[in-house]
Amino acid sequence: MSKTILVTGGARSGKSAIAExxxxxxxxxxxxxxxxEVRDGEMAERVAVHQARRGPEWTTVHAPxxxxGALRDSDGKGPRLVDCLTLWLTNLMLSDADWQAAGRALASELGQQASHVVLVTNEVGAGIxxxxxxxxxxxxxxxxxxxWIAAEADEVILAVSGLPLRVKSND
Structure with missing residues (x-):
């Protein structure tokens, strides 16, 4: 049975490493x-750091x-790590896409997946x-x-200073 896990937290909180x-x-x-989407040198450097940490055994699929579509195409081929929902949302909003329809569709799609999915997102509402x-x-x-994604997830983990804090578990 597949499992959906959402890992959330602030910037540089260790979300990606926990998800990996x-x-x-x-x-x-x-x-x-x-x-x-790599648009400048800073983003290229961040991507390189993540790739080096993951290692060569990972297959990368680009889905800005x-x-x-990326989840459907990769389903049944191994566990997937989506990094990150906040950048996906940014891409949708900048392209004037209907982010609400896309977000609801994603939440619905997660329940249809046969392989595990771990999603990373930023908690942006805790600041000013x-x-x-x-x-x-x-x-x-x-x-x-x-x-929407947390409601569908089997687990939700909050990353705090590199440590995982489980805030939801359907086990």
Missing amino acids: GLISGMPGAPIYIATA TDLI VPENALARAFRDAAGQLNQ
Whole structure:
């Protein structure tokens, strides 16, 4: 039976490393579904650090906007790590896509998966209220998306200073 795990937390809280550790304990060849679009040197460096940490046994699938398609295409081929939902949401919002429809569809799709899925997302609602309208809209959208995915997940883990804190478990 497949399991869906959501790993959330603040920036640089250890979310990705925790998620990678979860995947490494699951049977099958690990698949990394990357939602980032490399647009500058800083992002290229971040991607390189993540790739080096994961190692060559991981297959990488790029899915900046078609996350559901990537999940469907990779289902049955091994456990998947989606990193991250916040970048996926950013890509959708910047392309004027209907992020609400996409988010609801993703939440629904997770229940259809045969292979394990671990999703990483940022908790963006714990800080100050952003000054500009776009930032507030993003914060609100991320909060809503995270709630939809958390409701469907079997487990939700909060990353705090590199440590996993389980906040939901259906075991």
